[in-house]
Amino acid sequence: MNSTVRVRFAPSPTGPLHIGGLRTALYNYLFAKKKRGAFILRIEDTDQTRYVANAEKHIIDSLNWCNIPFDEGPGKNEKFGPYRQSERKEIYKKYAEILLESGWAYYAFDTSETLDLLRKEHEEKGKTFIYNWHNRTKKKLVNSLVLSKEELQKRIQNGDAFVIRFKSPQDEILEIEDEIRGKISIDTNTLDDKVLFKSDGMPTYHLANIVDDHLMEITHVIRGEEWLPSMALHKLLYQAFGWKAPKFAHLPLILKPIGKGKLSKRDGDQLGFPVFPLAYKNEETRDISRGYKEDGYFADGFINMLALLGWNPGTEQEIFSLEKLIQSFDLKRVSKSGAKFNPDKTKWFNQQYMQQKSNSELALLFTTILNNKKIFRDQIYVEKVISIIKKRAVFVSDFWELSNYFFETPSEFDEKAVSKNWKEETAELMIQLLDIISKIDNFSAINTENVIKEWITKHNIGLGSIMQPLRLSLVGALKGAHLFDIMEIIGKDETIKRIENATKNL
Secondary structure, three states, X not given: OOOOOEEEEOOOOOOOOOHHHHHHHHHHHHHHHHOOXXXXXXXXXOOHHHOOOOHHHHHHHHHHHOOOOOOEEOOEOOOOOOOEHHHOXXXXXXXXXXXXXXXXXXXXXXXXXXXHHHHHHHXXXXXXXXXXXXXXXXXXXXXXXXXXXXXXXXXXHOOOOOEEEEOOOOOOEEEEEEOOOEEEEEEHHHOOOOEEEEOOOOEOHHHHHHHHHHHOOOOEEEXXXXXXXHHHXXXXXXXXXXXXXXXXXXXXXXXXXXXXXEOOHHHHHHHOOOOEOOOEEOOOOOOEEOEOOOOOOOHHHHHHHHHOOOEOOOOOOOOOOHHHHHHHOOHHHEOOOOEEOOHHHHHHHHHHHHHHOOHHHHHHHHHHHHHHOOOOOOHHHHHHHHHHHHHHOOOHHHHHHHHHHHOOOOOOOOHHHHHHXXXXXXXXXXHHHHHHHHOOOOOOHHHHHHHHHHHHHHOOOOHHHHHHHHHHHHHOOOOOOOHHHHHHHHOHHHHHHHHHHHHHHO
C-alpha cells in the first residue's frame, strides 16, 4: 500500500449533504492536508432505490463553497476511477467470487418471508435471530453450506434469487484499534453473516467500501460513529482478502441543541437554523431547504465552527483560519462523546469573521443589496457606513436595517419618540441649530461635535433638547450610530436638508 496518506469522503447521494457529513469531510481534509496527503471523494451509490439525481452536485458544491475541494473524485484526477460505485459493479463481482472460492463467503437462497418468520419465532422466545454459525447449517436455512454442488448449480442456473453472505468466524476474539476510541475487543460469535452481494449484481456497502478502499490505496478511514458496529466485519474482510487494513477513526455524533439524539433536519426546522451547508431543492416535492450560504454565513466562519464541534486544540483559542486548522488538527484530540450543536455559537463565529473582513470586502457584498433597492452610492461612501455599523451586525443582511438612514432621508418619524422629545420650542431651537451648522466649514465629526456642544453650553440649553430632536431629524427614530459620525458621513448639505424636513413636518 502507498505510504502517502490517502483519505476518502464517501457519501451516498440520497439527498442534501448534512453538516454531520460535511464535518466528516472536513476532518478528512484537515488530516490529509496536514500529512501532505490526498483527499478523495467517492460516491457510494450502490443503493439505486434511494438515489437522488441532484444530490451529488450538492455534495460537490458544498465542498467547494467550504473551500475543502477534493483532490481526486468524479471528473477530477481519476487516478483510481471510476469514483462512483454504480460504475464499478464488475469489480465487486470479481471480489465476491474470490471470497466464495476461499470459503469466506457463501450463497444464501432464503426468502424474506422465511427470515421474517424466523425472526418472529425468536422474538416470541425472547431471543434475537442472528444469521451466523448458530444456524447457517441447520435445515431451516437454505445456503451453499448445506446444498450439494448439484443443487447449488441448479438453483443458480434456474435464476433463483440469492445473496452472498460473509462467513463470520466462530469462537474468536477480534482486537481492533481505533484512532479515537482506542482498543476494542469483539467476540465473533456475536456477529451475523452480513450480506455482501445481491443477485441483481450490486454489492452492499460492506463489500464495496472495503474493495474500493483497498484499490484506491486508502490509508486512513475517518468516518462517523454509526459505522462503528461494522468495523469488525470490515477488519475481517481485510483479513479474508489478505490485505493490510487502513487505520480507522470513528467520529462522534453532532447532537441536538436541546435534549439527546443526532441532529436532524427537523431540529433545524423547529428551532430555526439550517442543517445543510447550501440550500437544497427537492426535485420531487419542490420543497427548498435552507442553507448556511444562503442564510448569509461566511464559509470560513462556518468551517471554523464546524471544526470545533467534536475537536479541540487543547487551548482556549477559538478562531482559526483554514491554514491554522490544518496545522493544529490531530485525531487524538477528537472527542469520543457527541458534540451538542449550538445555533447561537454559530452566529457568534459569523460575527467574529465579520469583524475580521475588510470594509472594502463587505462593501462589495452590501452594494449588491443596495443596488437591488435601486440605491447607488460609490464604494468609499459605503465603506464609511460599514466602518460605523459593522460591529453590531451578525450578517451582511443586517447592514440595511442598521444603516438605512445613511442612504434615505427619513419620510416617517417614530411617533412615541416625537411626542416625548419634540416640544413647542424644538422647531425654533432646530432653526437656530441650522444657523450654527451652516457656518461650520470643517464638517468632521469631532469638529462638528465641539462646535455644537460649545453653542449648547454657551446658551445654557439642555443637551437633550438638542440631541434627541437632532437624532430624530437625521434618523427618524432614537437609534443609530454616533450622531456626529452620521452627520460627517451624510455631509453638511444632507444634514441641513433633514433638519429642515423635520421642522416642516413635526
